[in-house]
Amino acid sequence: MNQKEPFLSLKGISKSFPIAGKRIPILKDISFDVFKEEWIGLMGPSGSGKTTLLSIIAGLIRPDRGKILWKGKHLPYFFDIYPAYLRNRHIGVIFQDFRLVESETVWENLILPLRIRGWYGKNQLDYAQWLLKKVGLETHKHHRAGLLSGGQKQRLSLARAFVIQPLLVLADEPFANLDEKTSEELLELLEILFKEQPFSMILVHHKKKLAKKCHKTYHLHEGRLELL
Numbered sequence: 001m002n003q004k005e006p007f008l009s010l011k012g013i014s015k016s017f018p019i020a021g022k023r024i025p026i027l028k029d030i031s032f033d034v035f036k037e038e039w040i041g042l043m044g045p046s047g048s049g050k051t052t053l054l055s056i057i058a059g060l061i062r063p064d065r066g067k068i069l070w071k072g073k074h075l076p077y078f079f080d081i082y083p084a085y086l087r088n089r090h091i092g093v094i095f096q097d098f099r100l101v102e103s104e105t106v107w108e109n110l111i112l113p114l115r116i117r118g119w120y121g122k123n124q125l126d127y128a129q130w131l132l133k134k135v136g137l138e139t140h141k142h143h144r145a146g147l148l149s150g151g152q153k154q155r156l157s158l159a160r161a162f163v164i165q166p167l168l169v170l171a172d173e174p175f176a177n178l179d180e181k182t183s184e185e186l187l188e189l190l191e192i193l194f195k196e197q198p199f200s201m202i203l204v205h206h207k208k209k210l211a212k213k214c215h216k217t218y219h220l221h222e223g224r225l226e227l228l
């Protein structure tokens with residue numbers, strides 16, 4: 001792959017949902033590229049479709065129309081196998097609602113992506129342990145995830161996204177539930193992780209300060225993307 005070619009391209013993505021008996025268009029003909037090691041900010045009002053867009057890229061929901069290309073290859077949605085394959089190997093997702101398995105321990109949640117992927121060894125487990133320490137949850141390793149505070153769940157969900165050392169991170173408001181100091185620390189952690197092993201990221205946020213950390217920022221409004 002040419003370094004200057006995007007490794008992820010969205011072409012003409014549209015999505016509508018049935019809301020109050022009508023199909024309401026949420027995303028209208030969305031196209032953009034993500035290049036290697038690029039951080040893209042995604043802003044927009046509540047309900048504008050930011051989570052929907054990330055979920056489509058993660059292969060969790062299907063677009064009505066449009067194509068997604070990964071390294072120049074069309075991502076077929078048939079049987080959802082290929083998006084799930086990519087997600088398990090190359091895409092780390094930080095969900096707004098954490099999506100932790102609350103009955104399992106912090107450690108079991110952290111290594112869940114490795115368990116799903118089906119292969120891991122000492123190096124991956126050492127890396128998971130390092131991540132656990134970095135997000136300040138080392139002493140909570142054997143606690144049930146359901147007993148963590150909101151901020152601790154957010155930090156665990158961030159660490160879990162990185163356990164597979166992803167090429168692309170989809171981060172849906174990863175700092176939303178954190179105080180200023182913890183947000184700063186986690187932003188620093190993202191930068192440390194980037195230096196260790198660079199990744200691209202689509203970062204949904206509402207803070208001007210974070211826009212400065214991104215190579216470009218899009219604003220999603222009434223179904224359309226505008227470059228800020």
Ligand SMILES: Nc1ncnc2c1ncn2[C@@H]1O[C@H](COP(=O)(O)OP(=O)(O)OP(=O)(O)O)[C@@H](O)[C@H]1O
Nearest residue numbers: 017018019026044045046047048049050051052053
């Ligand atoms: N599965 C679904 N069925 C019906 N409507 C949905 C579904 N998922 C999302 N929506 C609607 O689509 C719109 C966009 O939702 P989405 O969660 O993508 O917005 P958002 O920009 O991420 O909002 P927020 O900033 O509040 O998280 C909302 O009106 C939401 O109610």
